[in-house]
Amino acid sequence: MDITNQEFKHGNLLKVKGRVDSSTAPQFTQALEAITGNGRFKIAIDMSELEYMSSAGFRALLASQRVCKRYNRGELVLVSVPPRIHEALELAGFTELFKTFDDSLQAVGSF
Amino acid sequence: MQRRLLLGLMSTMIFPAKFEFLDEIRDLVAQVARQGGFSDKEVYSIQLAADEAASNVIEHAYAGIQDGVIQIACDMQGDAIVITMLDRGKPFNPSKVKQPNIKANLSERQIGGLGVYLMRKLMDNVRYESIPGEGNLLTMFKRRG
Numbered sequence: 001m002d003i004t005n006q007e008f009k010h011g012n013l014l015k016v017k018g019r020v021d022s023s024t025a026p027q028f029t030q031a032l033e034a035i036t037g038n039g040r041f042k043i044a045i046d047m048s049e050l051e052y053m054s055s056a057g058f059r060a061l062l063a064s065q066r067v068c069k070r071y072n073r074g075e076l077v078l079v080s081v082p083p084r085i086h087e088a089l090e091l092a093g094f095t096e097l098f099k100t101f102d103d104s105l106q107a108v109g110s111f
Numbered sequence: 112m113q114r115r116l117l118l119g120l121m122s123t124m125i126f127p128a129k130f131e132f133l134d135e136i137r138d139l140v141a142q143v144a145r146q147g148g149f150s151d152k153e154v155y156s157i158q159l160a161a162d163e164a165a166s167n168v169i170e171h172a173y174a175g176i177q178d179g180v181i182q183i184a185c186d187m188q189g190d191a192i193v194i195t196m197l198d199r200g201k202p203f204n205p206s207k208v209k210q211p212n213i214k215a216n217l218s219e220r221q222i223g224g225l226g227v228y229l230m231r232k233l234m235d236n237v238r239y240e241s242i243p244g245e246g247n248l249l250t251m252f253k254r255r256g
Contacts, residue, residue: 019134021130021133021134021162021166022130022133022162022166022169022170023130023131023133023134052137052155052158052159054133054159054162054163054166054226055163055166055225055226055229056166058225059222059225062217062220062222063222065217066217066218069217084151084152084155087152088155088159088229091229091232091233092211092213092225092228092229093211093213093214093220097217097220
């Protein structure tokens with residue numbers, strides 16, 4: 001799993017490549033917490049090169065969304081969610097908790 | 112006695128109960144599923160279910176235990192894949208895990224229980240048995256669509 005963080009004026013674009021499971025989810029959480037710990041709460045997660053995500057990854061997303069949306073200060077959105085991962089998010093009832101975008105610049109632009 | 116024989120006949124692999132082996136566990140079940148004729152979508156579902164199951168064993172059955180192992184057997188039986196996982200950890204019964212409320216709003220959404228919930232949705236059947244003196248045996252079953 002590979003994570004890159006790009007900071008824009010109004011939000012962050014966090015690109016996650018590879019696989020997020022119980023083994024790699026802590027790093028994913030760490031990356032999210034680094035952003036919110038810096039007082040930035042508008043995060044777009046680019047999933048275009050995400051191959052796989054288990055509930056460990058979903059939990060990380062949920063925890064981060066709670067932090068971002070607190071006091072209405074921001075939100076976490078998902079970009080280019082691969083079909084398999086979208087299906088699993090749907091199964092878990094998570095799709096209603098996150099706005100999705102097809103394009104990362106569009107997502108960051110929405111902040 | 113019968114149960115052990117059954118595991119012996121199927122292709123069995125023993126994995127250390129550590130998260131870094133989830134990759135190999137997913138690869139094992141994916142290989143059997145692909146050879147068994149499952150679609151890409153079904154293969155992903157089977158990988159995810161196996162991952163969730165193994166993760167629960169590592170996290171709960173072997174909580175606080177350093178060198179546990181998981182014995183995994185995975186085979187096609189007709190048009191269905193059968194995956195069994197045997198661990199010798201603390202009894203962890205997925206059926207005792209409270210089902211998450213998938214309609215709850217953000218602040219009320221439960222963090223735990225998601226893995227077990229997904230397993231049951233992704234596979235046709237999930238059975239858990241606690242075998243005294245042996246350990247915990249999880250059996251998952253999915254028929255080709």
